Amino acid sequence: MSVDKFLTEKNINVRAMKSKMADIWRPARGINIKEIKTGLFLFQFYHKDDMQWVVKGGPWSFDGAILVFNTVGNGEDPTKVLLNEVEFWIQIYDLPVGYMSESIGKQLGNFFGTFVQYDSSNNKSIWREFMRIRIKVDVRRPLKRKKKICKKDKSDVIVHCKYEKLGDLCFVCGLLTHTERFCSKRSTAESESVNKEWGSWLRAPPRRAGGSSRSKWLREEDDGDWGNKIDGGTNNEKFSGFQKSDLVQRRDNSNQESAFFSFDGADTNNSEMAKLAMQASQSK
Ligand SMILES: [Zn+2]
Helix, strand or coil: CCEEEEEECCCHHHHHHHHHHHHHCCCCCCCCEEEECCEEEEEECHHHHHHHHHHHCCCEEEEEEEEEEECCCEEEEEEEECCEEEEEEEEEECCCCCCCCHHHHHHHHHHHEEEECCCCCCCCCCCCCEEEEEEEECCCCCCCEEEEEEECCEEEEEEEECCCCCCCCCCCCCCCCCHHHHHHHHHHHHCCCCCCCCCCEEEEECCCCCCCCCCCCCCCCCCCCHHHHCCCCCCCCCCCCCHHHHHHHHHHHCCCHHHHHHHHHHHHHCCCCEEEEECCCCCC
């Protein structure tokens, strides 16, 4: 079970959101979504694998608003679960040659947020366009954008960070909780010429662009999760708030899951473990 909220000042169309999330996630055992108070939702999954897939595949968003979620244990009050952290894959650019290593990835991850995972399939060569790591971001703090690194030869270099699947954020204060229109800093400023230190450039480009004419059987060095690409992305369907790659990934995954379930036998006792909760902050 998880509690979840969307970081937005807009009102969420609850019915549309429920259908959209269920369609995107396609949990093999189904999902139940309840609004337990305004903007705070309880998502109940009926198998722990379904929930794990959602937890690991995040961040998720609806209509540009990022979903913040946390799991809820048995007997826990979902309204008291803290909802302050979102996991992101980030891409770090302008890293000097020779700095692609897990230990550097950890240090950078703990600077930009809290380090979670090193993507060794992306980061396997000595030189890459970017290093890819997964971090936890505290949504109460502005997003970090860059870091100065002091090299062994004492010269400095600045590395830049881009966030995958980044939804709306405020370009004035760098927070994910609102957009500029609703920014308190901006409304206290006299004119519209507020200095914006954040921008859409923080959004990482999609990793697997659709419409590629390359054979699906041809592998490139960076095809870490090649299997997900099969069946992938040649049409340009638009799904508001979601990236096509999520859907492709989900489709492949659900095949695996149904195969797994048919061998596994019904394991309905796991439904408690597989409940998860979310919350939206538009009430603030
Ligand atoms: Zn703001």
